[in-house]
Amino acid sequence: MIDDSRPIFLQIAEEIENEIVEGTLAEEAQVPSTNEFAAFHRINPATAAKGVNRLVDEGILYKQRGIGMFVATGARAALLQRRRDRFFDQYVRPLAVEARKLGISPHELAEMVRSSESVTGGTP
Amino acid sequence: MTSVIETHNVIKTYRNSTALDGVNLSLEPGKIYGLLGRNGAGKTTLMSMLTAQGFQTSGNVRVFGESPYENDRVLSRICFIRESQKYPDAFTPKHAFRSAALFFSNWDQAFADRLVDDFQLPLKRSIKKLSRGQLSAVGVIIGLASRAELTFFDEPYLGLDAVARQLFYDRLVEDYALHPRTIVLSSHLIDEVANLLEHVIVIDKGRIIMNDDAESIRGSAFTVVGSAAVVGSFLSGREILHTDNFASLASVTALGVLTPAEKREAAELGLELAPVSLQQLVIRRTLAASTGDLNAVANHSLEVSQ
Incomplete structure (x- = not known):
């Protein structure tokens, strides 16, 4: 859950990373939208988007215009190495x-x- | 990006008191702003100036690039939900919503109906006979369903129970996500709204003492607990917001961010680190501003925002 110690966007990014590492979010699976993250965690949608976009910038997620966001192939291995x-x-x-x-x-x-x-x- | 609101050195004085003391603000479109501060700090006065319900003594206010005063082009795009909103005596909530529907071009009746169900608001009861919470619900529904480009909520939660307040926050986030607009939320219940805010403005005695992205504020201070001497040397050179002493222990809140190396050092020294919530930080900064060096605090908030 969200706490006060760090920026929320980092916590959102970490939550998605965790789900990828644990296999809850498989590679090439669709990731919930930023609005869904915002509603679920009761946070500002712009903040949720910042967290998701961080993972897009790192190549962990990729965007498909008009469809949504997906876990990139190789994301799990990259995250495991980083951890x-x-x-x-x-x-x-x-x-x-x-x-x-x-x-x-x-x-x-x-x-x-x-x-x-x-x-x-x-x-x- | 063009600002929705631009104020330059706004001063408002009443006979014996200064309500606003040189307010400079710039609000960008599409964000949720938190306007926080103690009772009498100037929140409602500021919102009244921005919505042309009051006139500043000096200084300049621009909303959507124009002066809002007696300016329908500007005012038709603004919704201001006051804590003590007055309605005509004979009005029922139904009447209030019908008037709102006429005034606000983005009004969504289906959304309003859904909110009426959510808040279980009796539509045909005279507004005079509504409970304090039901009266607040009328305001919240108008504020949300109007979808005005610029919406002010001035402590909209009076009398709303915890469930109804959560409902308000949830609907606000959902609807804002689908229909982004500028929202200014004034609240005392900082812990409840902290995560909804993109930007935080804290006003104290008519002056802006914090004006930062919520995300840069989060983690901009920390509390260290441990033996007073060790805490003191660990924090030397840092700006201290607050100190609590208990026997030989000290709990000290300081501004800044600790590097991983510093966190390790703290752990190796046997110090405990704890995060500081937005609410705690606002309290500390407000107290520091009223007792200590105001300029030091203001300068620091500039550093944080950079």
Whole structure:
């Protein structure tokens, strides 16, 4: 849901990215219109359009005049690559900081990550 | 892009008080503007000047490129929904809508009918006998169904319950998406309308103290919570809007955007970061403007908008 921490257009763009990464929005599937996004999230339509257009500029979505917006082929792979690039800063670093604060050694931390595999269903 | 509204140094003084103190504004077509500020800040006075329901003491007002005063070309394109709209004594909502249909060339009767259903408004009851909320609903329906190129809603929600207010916001977004127009929404319920706004204007004591895109305002301030000494050194050099102290802890709201590196630094220092909502920011900026250095605040808002 929309929060106050960042511009809304970024949050809209991320929501669409998430759906593509998770496969809810398949490649070549039609994306809801900006007005549908605006009505659903109760946000300004111009803001919703800005979020969608950001993904168009990045080649994740493409527009077909008069029909609507679609997920580009290859969008999922591109998004996955981008997220992998950010994974260390976004997840690993804060994890290590918190672990150090709690006195969890790197070895214990690695062990925890390994054991979490069984909780979250193992390798995909 | 041609402005819908252009004001130059507008001043309005009443016998002993200054209601507007040098207002310079430029509103672009097709946007939803939020006009925010405390009671008595000058919101209604400003909207009255823009709709020729009052006359400025000095300065210049242009609406659709012309002076709005006694100017039908301009006024026929404007709809102003006042918080305390008066209707003739014998009027029912049906009469009010019929008059509106005659006056506003873009009036959509089917949309008005749907809104009457939405708000469950009794059409044939005398307006005098309507509840406060039903009276507000009459105004909201006229404001939406008129589809005027320039629509002002001056605190249109008095007496409307949470469900009816949400209905208003939903219909506003839906209809605006299909029929873009310039909307100026004055409200105290900032949290409720924040996400609907494209641009935010905050007025305090007759002066404009914020005038920015809503999206550049979002995330333009942040709150840091942690040990007072650590918070102090982390924020050194930043413009501080507000400080709360509790024992050795401090919660400080500062202007600016943190880089990912700074966020990491905050986390490594054991500081907690929290976003600041538009409503919180407006409160802080209004209080800062009335107690602190007005120019510093105004200058900062210029930096944010660039």
